[in-house]
Amino acid sequence: MSGSDVKLLLRSTRVVTPEGTRPASVAVTGGTIEAVLPYDAEAPAGARVEDFGDDVLLPGLVDTHVHVNDPGRTAWEGFWTATRAAAAGGITTLLDMPLNSLPPTTTVEHLRVKQGVAEPKVHVDTGFWGGAIPTNVKDLRPLYEAGVFGFKCFLSPSGVEEFPELDQEQLARSMAEIAGFGGLLIVHAEDPHHLASAPQQGGPAYADFLASRPRDAENTAIEGLIAHARRLNARVHVLHLSSSDALPLIAAAKREGVRVTVESCPHFLTLTAEEVPDGATEFKCCPPIREAANQDALWQGLADGTIDCIVSDHSPCTTDLKTPDFASAWGGISSLQLGLPAIWTEARRRGHTLDDVARWMSAAPAALAGLHHKGAIEAGRDADFAVLAPEDTFTVDPAELFHRNQVTAYAGRTLHGVVRSTWLRGVRIAADGVLTEPTGRLQTRDNRA
Secondary structure: OOHHHOOEEEEEEEEEEOOEEEEEEEEEEOOEEEEEEEOOOOOOOOOEEEEOOOOEEEEOEEEEEEOOOOOOOOOOOOHHHHHHHHHHOOEEEEEEOOOOOOOOOOOHHHHHHHHHHHOOOOOOEEEEOEEOOOOOHHHHHHHHHOOOOOEEEEOOOOOOOOOOOOOHHHHHHHHHHHHHOOOEEEEEOOOHHHHHHOOOOOOOOHHHHHHHOOHHHHHHHHHHHHHHHHHHOOEEEEOOOOOHHHHHHHHHHHHHOOOEEEEEOHHHHHOOHHHOOOOOHHHOOOOOOOOHHHHHHHHHHHHOOOOOEEOOOEOOOOHHHOOOOOOOOOOOEOOOOOHHHHHHHHHHHOOOOHHHHHHHHHHHHHHHHOOOOOOOOOOOOEOOEEEEEEEEEEEOOHHHOOOOOOOOOOOOOEEEEEEEEEEEOOEEEEEOOEEOOOOOOEOEOOEOO
């Protein structure tokens, strides 16, 4: 390392590295981590030193499941507001889902529209998933070559008519096509037949809504997905796992060598069905928040590696769409800014460490997407960081969130972990709730962009 090249030295008594948390100084050159040095390393001549004391230096979070809804439904969210919320929450890279925007990301032309809208607005690095729908098998390879990170599909209705679900034959056809060029298929796995046969009462009672989205719908869909992946040697990823009953099936498939990975979300890991008030549709999502015993099993799945990562599934909407009727209210939880403290609050209570949180929320999502320059504090990676005061607490006030619509299931909750600042390629982009102008870059698969 040439001392004259180092422009920045970040120092903390607690730096979370792949080898564990330790006192260290992180040397940054040209937006890249040059080296992780001993804590008391002498600063190279001309380098600026930022000393965070005992605040924890984490790798910037990578959130691979965000519905930005831009363009087309920008009253719900948008690249400017979503990425500001991400930056304020310690997220330095996000991947945008292909639906709830108009147009959806199902052709190269639609991808170009979305990239054009996003580029001047993003505060954090931003990439895109493509969509797999019944009519676009021919578009999958061109989309992949244009840089999407993989393809999302639904096995039950998505909630928007422009993004229809795949039946089993269509799923197999799309999966075979994607496997043929080495891509990744990410799946909203709820079986439509189980959903159709479940009681659909509607109304404000959360218990009735929970009964309408039974665990069997997830379990059956995941079982079928694994069978297709096994037969086709395809790489598949289960989105937003809510049913802990599916964990043994997934664990067995992994042991067998089926190429399946799994995510869960902060709301499934920190909120429980027992605490959802009737009519409180800010808690509505699909699949649903389930019981406390189910949550305990999900945490065990994280601990033993059956669940690979934690991502937000930030799916916002306007306030008026959160009607008190669980059947008609839009399903989605807004949590982009709050995922890190929400998970840390529950993780510390359960005896987990910030090393675990960094693995689940940074390293694993980065690996899932192939963002090899993200996700860890080590030489050669982008100098993306979150600075966290893990012992400090705050109470969630929706009015202080950067989301376009200040609707959140976390309102009034006291959380551990205050994000002091967020750094993107060695530049501080957020500090104590104050954000810079956007400097995020659009990311494409296998391209640092």
